[in-house]
Amino acid sequence: MSRQWETIGELGLQFFGKISASISHEIKNTLAIMNENAGLLEDYCQLADKSKPVDPGRLKEVASSIRNQIRRTDGIVTNLNRFAHSTDQWMMGVDVGDFLRFMCQLTGRLAFIRGVRLKPEPLSASVKIQTNLFFLEHLFWLCLDFAISMAGEGRTIRLTADALQTGVRIILRGLEGLAGSPKTNFPGRHGKTLLRVLEGELEINEAAGELVLILPKEVSQ
Amino acid sequence: MRVLLVDDEKELVTTMAQRLALRGIDADWVTSCEDALKSVEAESYDIAILDVKIPGLSGIELKKKLEEKCPGMKFIFMTGHGSEKDYKEGAAEAGVEYYLVKPINIEFLIEKMHKVLEK
Numbered sequence: 001m002s003r004q005w006e007t008i009g010e011l012g013l014q015f016f017g018k019i020s021a022s023i024s025h026e027i028k029n030t031l032a033i034m035n036e037n038a039g040l041l042e043d044y045c046q047l048a049d050k051s052k053p054v055d056p057g058r059l060k061e062v063a064s065s066i067r068n069q070i071r072r073t074d075g076i077v078t079n080l081n082r083f084a085h086s087t088d089q090w091m092m093g094v095d096v097g098d099f100l101r102f103m104c105q106l107t108g109r110l111a112f113i114r115g116v117r118l119k120p121e122p123l124s125a126s127v128k129i130q131t132n133l134f135f136l137e138h139l140f141w142l143c144l145d146f147a148i149s150m151a152g153e154g155r156t157i158r159l160t161a162d163a164l165q166t167g168v169r170i171i172l173r174g175l176e177g178l179a180g181s182p183k184t185n186f187p188g189r190h191g192k193t194l195l196r197v198l199e200g201e202l203e204i205n206e207a208a209g210e211l212v213l214i215l216p217k218e219v220s221q
Numbered sequence: 222m223r224v225l226l227v228d229d230e231k232e233l234v235t236t237m238a239q240r241l242a243l244r245g246i247d248a249d250w251v252t253s254c255e256d257a258l259k260s261v262e263a264e265s266y267d268i269a270i271l272d273v274k275i276p277g278l279s280g281i282e283l284k285k286k287l288e289e290k291c292p293g294m295k296f297i298f299m300t301g302h303g304s305e306k307d308y309k310e311g312a313a314e315a316g317v318e319y320y321l322v323k324p325i326n327i328e329f330l331i332e333k334m335h336k337v338l339e340k
Contacts, residue, residue: 021302025274028301028323029230035324036236043243065232112229115276 008135008197011190015138022110023080030073037066079105086134091219094136096127096168100159103140111144116151118144121160127168130218131198139187139194140213143172143202146186147211152176167216175209222338223265224248227257227283228272228299237270240327246334254278254286261291268334273300273320281315295337297330299323 040062044054083106097120104118111118147157151174158173187195187202195202199219203212224241226234226248234250241248249264251257254277257269269287273280284296298315301323312320318340319333 025301029233032301032323032325033230033232033236036233036240036327039327040236040240043240047243065236069232113274113276 026076026109030069034066034069037062092133094129096161097123111148114148116148117156119156119158121158127163142191147172147175150175150177170213172211178206178209222246223267225266225269226250229275254283268295270297273298
């Protein structure tokens with residue numbers, strides 16, 4: 001068992017690093033845009049210094065663009081902060097609909113760079129579970145990573161969940177590539193360990209192009 | 222000098238294109254690999270400034286495809302990723318001299334573009 005925890009810890013750190021790297025890249029992009037906009041404002045000031053006309057409308061556009069990028073960066077940093085707090089408690093209540101939206105925001109760029117969009121769909125009712133949030137995020141990323149590689153022509157993965165008497169069923173749809181694809185080792189040894197710890201189950205429905213993650217209302221340990 | 226800017230961040234490439242235009246440099250921009258390939262079929266460019274990670278292809282794969290369509294075209298990469306070591310290795314792997322880290326100083330970029338084109 002201790003080997004299992006070591007594996008979870010080591011690969012958990014890798015997962016944390018992967019998400020942090022992706023987020024830092026997103027922040028670099030927003031900074032780069034703000035940098036260019038600030039530079040453009042300086043360019044306009046230099047034109048004005050040389051008594052060349054500068055359209056005030058353009059200045060407003062640049063200011064608005066900077067404000068939009070600040071708002072975007074604030075959202076990215078808020079997500080990073082929330083992700084960093086995932087390890088605060090061993091067990092915590094998780095609103096599954098909110099969790100799916102958050103994971104789409106957190107990993108959206110990793111999917112986008114592979115040409116896939118993640119789309120959380122509204123749940124018919126609120127579903128809550130008690131679980132280890134960081135392990136769940138990690139396991140769910142393994143599911144998303146697999147789903148992205150199996151995304152069909154629409155290149156959109158739709159995420160939803162249904163309440164079960166015993167917990168929740170999270171469904172990833174749009175995996176048309178599952179049909180006829182060669183066997184993979186998903187979820188792998190590490191994914192299986194996380195499933196055991198979270199007392200979850202995975203179902204792959206090739207014909208429907210779906211990956212289903214079933215989780216209990218409350219992890220027993 | 223004709224420049225093609227390729228990055229999936231539209232606001233970045235449009236603003237860079239405006240700033241280059243103010244300095245007398247003719248720059249077009251695209252936000253996807255497909256559009257980059259279409260652009261070089263329709264127009265002739267001296268140099269492309271490519272993001273290392275663009276949806277569809279990696280920057281290095283895109284560079285190879287652009288080189289096939291437009292022999293003699295020069296390249297500079299830009300990235301928001303990695304350490305200095307990564308950039309040096311990335312530049313060597315990509316076969317480019319300059320692998321610039323975002324945010325980029327426009328005057329520095331122009332200086333590097335001139336250096337690449339002089340060779």
